[in-house]
Amino acid sequence: xxxxxxxxxxxxxxxxxxxxxxxxxxxxxxxxxxxxxxxxxxxxxxxxxxxxxxxxxxxxxxxxxxxxxxxxxxxxxxxxxxxxxxxxxxxxxxxxxxxxxxxxxxxxxxxxxxxxxxxxxxxxxxxxxxxxxxxxxxxxxxxxxxxxxxxxxxxxxxxxxxxxxxxxxxxxxxxxxxxxxxxxxxxxxxxxxxxxxxxxxxxxxxxxxxxxxxxxxxxxxxxxxxxxxxxxxxxxxxxxxxxxxxxxxxxxxxxxxxxxxxxxxxxxxxxxxxxxxxxxxxxxxxxxxxxxxxxxxxxxxxxxxxxxxxxxxxxxxxxxxxxxxxxxxxxxxxxxxxxxxxxxxxxxxxxxxxxxxxxxxxxxxxxxxxxxxxxxxxxxxxxxxxxxxxxxxxxxxxxxxxxxxxxxx
Numbered sequence: 001x002x003x004x005x006x007x008x009x010x011x012x013x014x015x016x017x018x019x020x021x022x023x024x025x026x027x028x029x030x031x032x033x034x035x036x037x038x039x040x041x042x043x044x045x046x047x048x049x050x051x052x053x054x055x056x057x058x059x060x061x062x063x064x065x066x067x068x069x070x071x072x073x074x075x076x077x078x079x080x081x082x083x084x085x086x087x088x089x090x091x092x093x094x095x096x097x098x099x100x101x102x103x104x105x106x107x108x109x110x111x112x113x114x115x116x117x118x119x120x121x122x123x124x125x126x127x128x129x130x131x132x133x134x135x136x137x138x139x140x141x142x143x144x145x146x147x148x149x150x151x152x153x154x155x156x157x158x159x160x161x162x163x164x165x166x167x168x169x170x171x172x173x174x175x176x177x178x179x180x181x182x183x184x185x186x187x188x189x190x191x192x193x194x195x196x197x198x199x200x201x202x203x204x205x206x207x208x209x210x211x212x213x214x215x216x217x218x219x220x221x222x223x224x225x226x227x228x229x230x231x232x233x234x235x236x237x238x239x240x241x242x243x244x245x246x247x248x249x250x251x252x253x254x255x256x257x258x259x260x261x262x263x264x265x266x267x268x269x270x271x272x273x274x275x276x277x278x279x280x281x282x283x284x285x286x287x288x289x290x291x292x293x294x295x296x297x298x299x300x301x302x303x304x305x306x307x308x309x310x311x312x313x314x315x316x317x318x319x320x321x322x323x324x325x326x327x328x329x330x331x332x333x334x335x336x337x338x339x340x341x342x343x344x345x346x347x348x349x350x351x352x353x354x355x356x357x358x359x360x361x362x363x364x365x366x367x368x369x370x371x372x373x374x375x376x377x378x379x380x381x382x383x384x385x386x387x388x389x390x391x392x393x394x395x396x397x398x399x400x401x402x403x404x405x406x407x408x409x
Contacts, residue, residue: 106124288313374397
C-alpha cells in the first residue's frame with residue numbers, strides 16, 4: 001500500500017473519536033482562522049506534513065493527493081502586504097508519479113523544508129528542490145526511500161531515511177550542494193545497526209531532526225531500544241564526526257511510546273517531545289499519550305520527566321506530529337479527541353503547554369476542531385516571529401480535503 005502511515009493515522013483517530021467522553025467546553029486562548037480549504041483539484045488533498053515559512057511570511061506545504069494529476073502538490077499561501085489578512089493559494093508543483101507527463105514521485109508525506117534563500121525541499125523516494133523565481137523542480141538525490149530533513153545555515157540538508165543505510169535499520173546522511181549544480185553529494189553520518197542482535201540504539205528514525213545551539217542533532221526512532229518501542233537520540237558533533245547517544249528508551253505505560261513527531265530543544269539543551277500512545281490515561285491499555293521532557297543530569301546521564309499525561313480524550317489525546325517551542329519555552333502541538341461532532345466527539349485539538357516560572361507546565365486547549373473548520377490534525381504546528389501559530393488538518397474543512405489554519409494569540 002502506498003501510504004500505510006496515513007491509513008494508520010485515520011484508524012487511530014477514528015478509535016479516539018468513538019471512545020471520546022462527554023465534551024467539556026473551555027475558553028479559547030486564541031483567534032482561529034482558516035487560511036485555505038483544499039478541494040482536491042487543482043489544489044490538492046490530504047495534508048500530513050509540516051508547513052514552512054519564508055522571510056516574507058508566506059506559508060508553504062504539501063499534499064499527498066489531489067492536484068492536476070491526483071498525486072499531490074506543493075503549494076504556497078501568500079499573504080497580502082496591506083495587512084488585510086487576505087491569503088492567496090497557488091500550486092507550486094503538481095506531482096504526477098509515473099504518468100506520461102513526468103516521473104517525479106508523489107506528494108511528500110513529511111511536508112517541505114525551506115532554506116535561507118527560499119528554496120523548498122522535500123522527499124518522496126526522491127529528494128527534490130523547488131527554486132524560487134519560477135519554482136523549477138529538480139531531483140537533487142535519488143534515495144530510494146522516504147525520509148525527513150532539516151537544513152543548516154550553509155544550505156546542506158540532513159536527512160533521515162527510516163529503513164535505509166548499510167544495516168537497513170535507518171540512516172542519517174548529509175546532502176551537500178555541489179559547486180557546479182547537478183546531483184547533491186551525500187555523506188553518511190550515522191547508521192542504525194544491530195548490536196548483539198538488538199537494535200539497542202533504535203531503528204526507523206523517520207521523523208524530523210532538531211538542532212541545539214552547539215550544532216548537535218536530536219531525533220526519535222519508531223522502534224528499537226531496550227523495549228523495542230523506540231528511543232530519543234542525540235548525534236553529538238565531535239571533531240572526528242558524529243557520535244550517537246541514546247538519551248531515553250521508551251518503555252510503554254506509564255511511560256509513553258510511539259513518538260512520531262521528533263523532538264524540539266530549548267536554549268538550555270532540554271529536549272521535548274510527545275508520544276501518541278502510553279501514559280496512564282484512557283483506562284489503561286495503550287494509554288492516551290504523553291508530553292515529555294528529557295534533561296541532562298549533572299552526572300552526564302539524561303532523565304525523562306512526564307510533563308502531561310492525557311487522562312482521557314475530552315481535552316485532546318494522542319498528541320502527534322512535531323512540537324513547536326517559542327522564545328519563553330511554551331510548547332505547542334496537535335492531537336486527536338477534544339469533543340466536537342466528528343464521529344460522536346473528537347475532531348482534534350491544538351494545544352499549548354504553558355511554561356510557568358517554576359519550570360512546570362500547564363496544559364491548555366487553544367482550539368477544538370468541529371469538522372467544518374478542519375478534522376484530524378497530524379502534522380504539528382509552526383510559529384512565526386510574532387508567535388502566531390500555523391498548522392494543517394489532514395481532512396475536513398468546507399471542501400473535506402483539509403485546511404491550513406492560523407491561530408493568533
